[in-house]
Amino acid sequence: MPKLGMEPIRKAALVEATIAEIGASGSLDVTVSQIAKRAGVSSALAHHYFGGKEQILQAGMRQVLADFGAKVRAALVASKGPRGRVDAIIAASFEVGNFRRDVVAAWLNFYVLAQTSPDASRLLVVYQRRMHSNLVYALKPLIGVRAPDVARGIAAMIDGVYIRQALHGGTPDSNGARSLVQDYLDMCLRDQA
């Protein structure tokens, strides 16, 4: 055989190229040839390793989700105390890397895909569940029984702020986004409802 163990290398390159192409086109209308070309291989090889276009795109999506999850996890282990944990989640959500052209494109098209693809929908639910349970776990010591409700509010606001920032042409304002959500959190903590 030629150089052995090419498969994981090629797959990784194709996944990366997939995300890049999605970013370049802004949509999922990317050809397998484009992806393969960017990865430096033939389109036939992409089919050989992934089986079909659908699976290539799915691998790309999964990668974006995984990257995000890793960022949150890293931020959490470096945090201290309940409030620190919430702040870490918020900060990780608005990290500059998340506003990269290709990452934004991946997320938006992920939403679109989630309407019709059970696979995409399931992945999205997993992400939302993890976000929610992370938030609840951090909020419980701070506000007790109100934690689930506040977590829902924070999660929604993170999504809303993210989309607005992402679509707002020009440099995204990570700090502004973060403080908007943190102000909301502060207010919730101050409030006795």
Add this chain to the structure above:
Amino acid sequence: MPKLGMEPIRKAALVEATIAEIGASGSLDVTVSQIAKRAGVSSALAHHYFGGKEQILQAGMRQVLADFGAKVRAALVASKGPRGRVDAIIAASFEVGNFRRDVVAAWLNFYVLAQTSPDASRLLVVYQRRMHSNLVYALKPLIGVRAPDVARGIAAMIDGVYIRQALHGGTPDSNGARSLVQDYLDMCLRDQA
């Protein structure tokens, strides 16, 4: 055949069919033939009246935006007092019609399009600006100088809650969505920051 004055009728039918097809496919990957067929005409006629696919899709998007704007306007004229105006905007945003399959699909794909199409981006900015100024106008009597910031928070939360509801399979919970945002508003009003 030609009964005169068909143009506006056909155009309206094609626009409606466009939105329906976008809803059916969940994406902008709809063929002109599909749209034309649903509208009961040939694809050639669609090209004849609109010039090209791009313009057909754009007309569909503009229609969705216009429908939303009309709903908000209607809710505003029927409202009473500052607080009533804010509630009206929130309620209009989560009206059941906005969760229709095709409307959701249109909005999500609108976001996607806004990344790369200056036209779509411009339309989106117009919508956001109007939303913001409506909110500020209603909030000013309630919280004065804090109005712009709170308006930003409410707008973001509306978007975030909407997306979560829209992508959450099953019947959307209009009331739940509304109360989530209204609770946020109540808290802002109660708060002296």
Add this chain to the structure above:
DNA sequence: AGTTTTTGATTGACTCGTCAATCAATAAAA
């Protein structure tokens, strides 16, 4: 060590389908 066999890696060429856009032709008002 040298030869042979095996097999992963890789591609160019091809098939089959689809789709946007165009056009020439037809029909019916004005």
Add this chain to the structure above:
DNA sequence: TTTTATTGATTGACGAGTCAATCAAAAACT
């Protein structure tokens, strides 16, 4: 007859997926 409405047929381009063939290293064998 000039204009408006309307379509079937056609075209030209493009893209997913398949396949047979090639290449080169590694393993097996002598």
